[in-house]
Amino acid sequence: MKFVPERLEVAAGDRITWVNRDIVPHSVTAQAASIESGDMTEGRSFSYVAKAAGEIQYICRLHPTMRATLAVK
Amino acid sequence: MKMSWTKALPILLLTPALAFAQAKGPSDPQIAGIVVAANQIDIDAGKLAKSQSKNKEVQGFAQQMITDHSAVNKQAGALVQKLGVKPEDSDTSKSLKQAAAETTKKLKGLKGEPFDKAYVDNEVAFHQQVLDAIDKVLIPSAQNKELKELITKVRPAIATHLEHAKHLQASLGKK
Numbered sequence: 001m002k003f004v005p006e007r008l009e010v011a012a013g014d015r016i017t018w019v020n021r022d023i024v025p026h027s028v029t030a031q032a033a034s035i036e037s038g039d040m041t042e043g044r045s046f047s048y049v050a051k052a053a054g055e056i057q058y059i060c061r062l063h064p065t066m067r068a069t070l071a072v073k
Numbered sequence: 074m075k076m077s078w079t080k081a082l083p084i085l086l087l088t089p090a091l092a093f094a095q096a097k098g099p100s101d102p103q104i105a106g107i108v109v110a111a112n113q114i115d116i117d118a119g120k121l122a123k124s125q126s127k128n129k130e131v132q133g134f135a136q137q138m139i140t141d142h143s144a145v146n147k148q149a150g151a152l153v154q155k156l157g158v159k160p161e162d163s164d165t166s167k168s169l170k171q172a173a174a175e176t177t178k179k180l181k182g183l184k185g186e187p188f189d190k191a192y193v194d195n196e197v198a199f200h201q202q203v204l205d206a207i208d209k210v211l212i213p214s215a216q217n218k219e220l221k222e223l224i225t226k227v228r229p230a231i232a233t234h235l236e237h238a239k240h241l242q243a244s245l246g247k248k
Contacts, residue, residue: 024141
């Protein structure tokens with residue numbers, strides 16, 4: 001199980017949407033950036049508009065081994 | 074090079090034996106029975122660990138097992154209902170349940186670190202066993218396309234659980 005892609009580069013103001021394509025629930029969670037999708041079952045999506053430039057490390061709260069980076073340029 | 078009949082013969086004999094082995098794989102209702110049993114076993118083990126363990130990491134892992142295997146069983150239940158397949162017991166599902174009953178009995182007699190280690194060791198072995206069964210038996214034997222897809226979709230979660238359980242096993246071993 002992993003985020004695909006594990007690193008995504010976007011511009012400030014871009015809207016990013018994550019879709020859970022997995023059979024088990026997942027979340028998009030970055031406490032430092034106040035991002036919390038809540039538990040997403042299969043097929044559910046979550047969107048976030050990138051703010052200031054910087055790197056956001058996020059995880060799946062349910063599966064902490066799932067880690068990814070959102071690089072806002 | 075000239076090949077003698079004696080050398081060629083074993084190869085000729087091998088082919089029907091392999092075909093026979095493949096034909097003996099579990100049927101779709103038996104595969105459904107194995108999937109449901111395996112998930113339920115790990116949900117029950119997770120519930121036991123959540124109530125008996127004092128270790129936060131072990132409890133977190135146990136909760137993940139409950140959440141994920143419940144999600145898989147929900148989907149498996151919906152699929153068998155849609156397909157009109159009634160999960161059937163097989164030697165595999167029976168031996169899984171028997172092994173789980175023995176593990177539960179052993180775990181119930183343990184507390185603290187010995188419990189955590191025994192639970193996590195069992196989770197490593199169990200997920201390895203399930204992963205092997207998925208690759209060698211369940212996916213190759215499944216006849217129905219949707220059943221095969223469901224098992225294929227479950228595989229990454231089982232692989233991640235195994236990886237997570239191995240990390241936990243290593244960290245408990247250091248204590």
